[in-house]
Amino acid sequence: MSRPSSGIDWSPRGSSPLREYLEVLAVIAVVTAAGSFAPLTYHALGHIYLLAVIALCLRVGRGPALFAAVVSAVAWNFVFIPPHLSFTVLDFDDALLLGIYFVVALTAGQLTARIRAQQRAEHRREQRATALFHLTRAMAGARTLDEAVGAAVRQADELFHARTAVLLVGASGELTPHPAGSFPLDEAELTVAASVWRTGREAGRFTGERPGATGLHLPMLRAGVCLGVLVVGLPGEAVLTTVEQRELLEGFAAQIALQVEREQLRVASEREKLLAESDRLHRTLLDSVSHELRTPLAVLRSATENLARDDGARRPHLMAEIRTATSRLDHLVGNLLDQTRLESGAIKPQLDWCDVRDLIAAARRGLGEALAAHPLKTEFPLEMPLFMADAALMEHVLSNLLLNGALHTPEGSPLTVTAGLAGDGGRVFITVADRGPGIPPAMRGQVFQKFHRAGATRTGGLGLGLSIVRGFVLAQGGEVVADDNPGGGARFTVYLPHALHGSVPNE
């Protein structure tokens, strides 16, 4: 983060006038002394005086500039214009010369002083613009309101050599100091800040309102609404003099207010978006739950009715339909319960040593006929290590992945399960790969979201399977990723932490 190149000087404006007057006297005295020894005419010396006056005016204020013109004219007249060491001017030419000298010295001096004053103002304006620019840049780089306030406080502290506090309206509707502030506010300061927030007018030190306070309290206004209060605690000797300095502080307050307002709008729009999203989710959920639950129920009802009047020929088919419908219902209700358990935080993994072969065998057994149409190949290294996991959760993870593969690939398409120690040795991996259409890269982030379903037409349940997979894997300290199966299809890889178990007594 860049810093303002220098702070702003709060000390009383410039050097003291007395010093400037003395400086003027000293310079004129030097010129006069030098002139007395130099073999020059008093005409030439008049020009040297003029030069000295202009040079002085580049350094001093208007008062001393005027003083320089007067003193130099008097000195020139008294010391050099004949008669010497007298204020009397004998010659008309000399009187004219002295008069013109005085007017020129006065004009040149005043003009020079004005240019200098303008230059100073310019410099202050530039400083202010730079300061605001730094502030804006620091705040724009912030990702959150807290960061932005922190950046503003740091900038203000450096720039004004001050301690700063920002008070914002919290969720409770009360004005509360932001933790990033560097200016601790006592009871009295908080009261001042509260009154500023109510009235929208500045108060505290350097103002007409409660000037006894330690800090200068500035309202942070946006469109007439006070969004908070900026409190600047300036060093003890500081005297707030120029309009520019006051404006700079107000600029700071306005800049923070802008950021606060932006944040409020962002939060509001985010909430809006969330509401819309949850509304959409609810509708989807209701639609699909009702569809997914009612379809097997309708099958069951119709199949049993048919059974009642069947003469026996269709019996095996009807029974098969009933079996399919019940296992579909069973799976669906199981997934709904799993998802609910995940969301309620009721999943407490019971970690124990697991053998991937056990888990796969159990998952296969649980799936039964759902996998019948898909040959399953397993490839495990002979020295496949055991790992810590919750066997029941892992069984669900693997059966959901296998079922997912079976549902999204044509009949007869093979599924492959592999496992091993991941490259870094710190994790074990289990992959479930298929030879189906695969997952487009753009969709990979979404497949683990709940209620996500591949394509609109497939009846793959509620779209909870992979969401449960991820939830269960995360609960066990693992990770699951989806990518391409080399050679075609989708591949899911579950990573779990790997640890070494104690030795096993041989006999």
Add this chain to the structure above:
Amino acid sequence: MNGDTAKPRVLVVDDETQIRRLLSFTLEDAGYEVRQAGTGQAGLAEVVHSHPDAIILDLGLPDMTGIEVLKRLREWSATPVLILSVFGQEGSKIAGLDAGADDYLTKPFAGGELLARLRALLRRAKPAEVASTVEFGSIKVDLERRRVTKGGEVVKLTAKEYAFLRLLVAHRDRVLTHRQILNDLWGPKAERQTHYLRVFMMRLRRKLEDEPDAPKYFQTESGIGYRLVCDGS
């Protein structure tokens, strides 16, 4: 106890009437005499009254938990108990098995599975039937001569492997929890060393199963224990 000729008597304790009725059909068709109870209290009273040969107990009852019923029952009765539970209750399954249940089934289950479990329970209740050789598939375990053959060929097992196998055979078709096995084979100090089991089970499967990665007989009950499945029906 009932005589050999009488039908074995089964008590079903479940608060769902439909489940009780359908279980009754299944059990009666299989040759059992069925008694029913809808609450834990009624169930305990029925045990006193009718002396069933086996009890099927639902873990979720209206008046008391199945675990409580089990604990009270075990104070005075050794009748085999099969508990019914749903997924997500691994903890209560283990609690039930620790409290003295002999096996469990997860709802929803198939009728064939229930009958197989029940047969295994009743076999345990009749020690006279313990055979000196047990066969499953092409595997033959001769408990008397400590000989194991597969397809007629002798399979060499280490002493611990054989002890594990013998334990599974003695409890065939019934679940054995990790704790029970570890306690039996390595003593109570090893009750948490489940990796012993994984390693030895892997060795047994490699020696005895046709497809060690898709075991037919040596089955894992995820999170609970193991079961040697011999009853193919």
